Amino acid sequence: MATPSEKLAQSLEALHALQDRGLVAIRSGDLTRTHRERLIKGGFLQEVMKGWHIPSRPDEIAGESTAWYASYWDFCAAYLNERFDQAWCLSPEQSLSLHAGNRTVPRQLLVRAKKARNNITHFPHGTSLLDVRASLPDERDIAKNNGLRLFSPPSALVACAPGFYAQNPTDARAALSMVQDASDILRRLLEGGHSTIAGRLAGAFRNLGRTRIADEIIETMRAAGYDVREKDPFETRPPAILSARETSPYVNRLRLMWQEMREPVIERFPKAPGMPKETKAYLQQVEETYLTDAYHSLSIEGYRVNRELIERVRTGNWNPDTEEDDRNQRNAMAARGYWQAFQAVRESVEKVLQNANPGTVADEDHRVWYREMFAPSVTVGLLKPADLAGYRNDQVYIRRSMHVPPNREAVRDLMPALFELLREETEPSVRVVLGHFVFVNIHPYMDGNGRMGRFLMNVMLAAGGYPWTVVPVEERDAYITALEEASVAQNIAPLTDFLARLVPQTPAAC
16 A cells, blocks of 8 residues: 555656646646645645646745746636637737736736636735736737737737836836837738827837837828827836847846936935045955855855854865755855855955956856855755856746746846946946846846845945945845835835945945
């Protein structure tokens, strides 16, 4: 007779077979009742609504949102396909946000469908789906994205509500920047006789600096006999004119977000004290901060470390073979890696104190920080050597966050853009706050992003003459909440205020 462990293993094999087929939204009929009940009891399956489940991890705390947010878009695609059989499409506004690279989980997802009942379906953690009976775009105007049915960018721009531009200016401008030629837009405007929309789009393109497209829309519509009156739907002028040569919506959205967030940071963050006169004294203070910094930074990430372990690792007085279990070994490897990475970051700090451009230093050195951070784990076999090569090759999710980091292809566009922004930035405070926020927002690695982001922050702090600053583990919740507000609501003020409060108001070395 099979033991309970053997029975659970059989159920896990059944779940694994479904996941091998790419299923994320698992219906009750996909598993036998016995398998389903075992998996739910073991914490490997989580109910979303009656008859629908998603995979989860048994170590998640009851009520935690991570599994839901990580599965959200895949679940919605499967659920909507099952319910409406391809006769559905996300709203033009949500389509534009997704095209612009914004995959934040919405509080309410608006869906158009032929068989919709204008009902709200409640999902976990305060999220919901509203299906409305409304016209769908032609099949040629449907863009498919990881199972989701979206309005194509041109058709979404024609169909979206006027308020979208004022309510989501960054997403709207990033989506507009994807249009390289007026022809696709004009075809839809002329076919529908949309003179009012034509005037709004012409105003939107002109706001973005795309004068040629704006003029072509106006002139072509008037030539076809339509009375077009141009009107700018945005409430503000763009913080930056985007290059027509940049085709990545992710990069354009990043540049827009950076420029929009600059002023709040400058207003709220203390002025830079200026480069310290005594480089050696500054570096000595950095060294003296190591023990405290390592303890708090590792603890924020969930590693169980104490000052004694950190000190033993730093001095080499440790032996991973004597650790009690894998978890202790991982903690020791994390502490050793942090020590090695800290030394590499110290060298980067020294470069910026010698007036090297901090963006260039971070660009050239951050891969070294990462390799040093995880080299000990490779040495003992916890990671493979290939794990040290480049940015992540898979999707990653942030625990309990509604922010979904960009896909791996976008990361390769975004990281060079981040370092270019850091090189171009003239305000030290902006490099500090936005450098840290954007790095964590992109989440370029499978692990270590928080530690890397704080290392980057401290290199930028040094470039402004600010002292090395530690984020205390006791304030982890406030820290994570501020990052979430910046990622989900594009409100940088809480994170700026949080970091400003931590940074000592006097230079570390005069």
